[in-house]
Amino acid sequence: MRDFSADHRWLSLNTATVRKQGDLVQIIDACARHGIRAIDPWRDQVGAIGLDRAVRAVRDSGMELSGYCRGGMFTSDAAYRIEARDDNRRAVDEATALGAPCIVLVVGGLPQYSRPGSAATKDIAEARAQVEDAIAEMMEYALKAKMPLAIEPLHPAYAADRACVNTTKQALDICDRLDPQRSGALGVALDVYHIWWDPDLLPQIERAGKDRLLAFHVCDWLVPTKDILNDRGMMGDGVIDIKSIRAAVEAQGFDGYSEIEIFSDDWWEKPMDEVLQTCIQRHRSAV
Amino acid sequence: MRDFSADHRWLSLNTATVRKQGDLVQIIDACARHGIRAIDPWRDQVGAIGLDRAVRAVRDSGMELSGYCRGGMFTSDAAYRIEARDDNRRAVDEATALGAPCIVLVVGGLPQYSRPGSAATKDIAEARAQVEDAIAEMMEYALKAKMPLAIEPLHPAYAADRACVNTTKQALDICDRLDPQRSGALGVALDVYHIWWDPDLLPQIERAGKDRLLAFHVCDWLVPTKDILNDRGMMGDGVIDIKSIRAAVEAQGFDGYSEIEIFSDDWWEKPMDEVLQTCIQRHRSAV
Helix, strand or coil: CCCCCCCCCCEEEEHHHHCCCCCHHHHHHHHHHCCCCEEECEHHHHHHHCHHHHHHHHHHHCCEECCEEEEECCCCCHHHHHHHHHHHHHHHHHHHHHCCCCEEEECECCHHHHCECECCCCCHHHHHHHHHHHHHHHHHHHHHCCCCEEECCCCHHHCCCCECCCCHHHHHHHHHHHCCCCCCCEEEEEEHHHHCCCCCHHHHHHHHHHHHEEEEEECECCCCCCCCCCECECCCCCCCCHHHHHHHHHHCCCCCCEEECCCEHHHHCCCHHHHHHHHHHHHHHCC | CCCCCCCCCCEEEEHHHHCCCCCHHHHHHHHHHCCCCEEECEHHHHHHHCHHHHHHHHHHHCCEECCEEEEECCCCCHHHHHHHHHHHHHHHHHHHHHCCCCEEEECECCHHHHCECECCCCCHHHHHHHHHHHHHHHHHHHHHCCCCEEECCCCHHHCCCCECCCCHHHHHHHHHHHCCCCCCCEEEEEEHHHHCCCCCHHHHHHHHHHHHEEEEEECECCCCCCCCCCECECCCCCCCCHHHHHHHHHHCCCCCCEEECCCEHHHHCCCHHHHHHHHHHHHHHHC
């Protein structure tokens, strides 16, 4: 397991962590100021400044990417199927332009939440089947661009509205079915927030192995959690044994960035520099 | 699958559903008025009126019980171990006096939340080991009283503070280890709120079989969920395909009560009669 206590060279910032404090250029500037070498930008942040400007800002800063957030929201009724497909193809194009190593997939929950306007349903099994079909379809496009896709299992609390892939096992089952040869085209993005509770986690990380572990995200689970989406904690402030999970991931050979992604109304209210300083401290002490 | 559309003879009311509207005697009276034949009372409600009075109220009303809520909160540090054990033994005594068919076990999360004052830890694997040891110990006492124990897997959102048993598989694994002969002494209480998201749910219900299915609880998952504990929905108001889950449970031979348990700040604000009338309507239409 790598020693993170002395520096933060393996810290990447998911730019949603400070999305209320500045635009993508300002975030990149702040990261550069703090010696942060990598980011994982969100599509809406790229869209807000324009792709060309985002590409230049990344290139000029020498910033690496640890991923691109996000593809997915695959579930829809027939009326939105093409929209979803094309939207995800654009995500591949953008990720390629930005030089991202993978696209993180938040696969969508029930269609009425993933693609609003879709007919309402309670059939989560059907949603899951749709997701698998859509990932297979997206892979064809992504393969041509050599852009790996990282399925992110989301906490079961998001099963209805954000992602019906809710465990590492479920994500790896999809990987095994769609990419049995472990080509590198498909893998998982593991965020400790979503997976820490899973009694099957350690065996599944072992099953994933290095070639399926495309991204590793950290934050913390607060008790109590005041808001199920936007009350994620700074590492060290909650109950997740982050070091143990990182140890398990690194035992498989994962040697990429430890990406900090915190959706938090509390942290969004603080100055960007304060958030980044705290991220760096906690990366050293709690990750 | 039983037809619930014409009557509510298989409706049981978990008394937490109207716990802010009256004491246990008032709740029993209201149930009797509405032709509800069974309840699942909580220990604090029994304690508030005294066990003897609760026993008389149940007996005088002819009310059946579908369970007794709740035993558990097994996780603690050494200083609280005996307290937890004795507390659970008293739960067995009370359940016996009340004529409950089983005790529902909410097993506890990390010790500092289950038994406040316990030393803080992030070791959920150790908490899970403690739970299994404590259920084994409680079973010895419960067996003498012929009181079955029903492990309730709780939604992973409660893993830290309420229950570190978070899937039906995990609960059944414990059952198989502690009661391999399927004696009837140990089983599960399945609440659709906690398990609906689980991609492994249907195989696990089949694995459980009739002799492990000791209780079946219903409410609904609202989108958005405003509060992770107290924003559960009335059946039909959320996204859970309750009928499909009940069909799976009944396909195994489950023929007991469908117990309504709704923790909801919204429903707690409504008059008891209105809540019970709505429960009855939704039991017929959405369960």
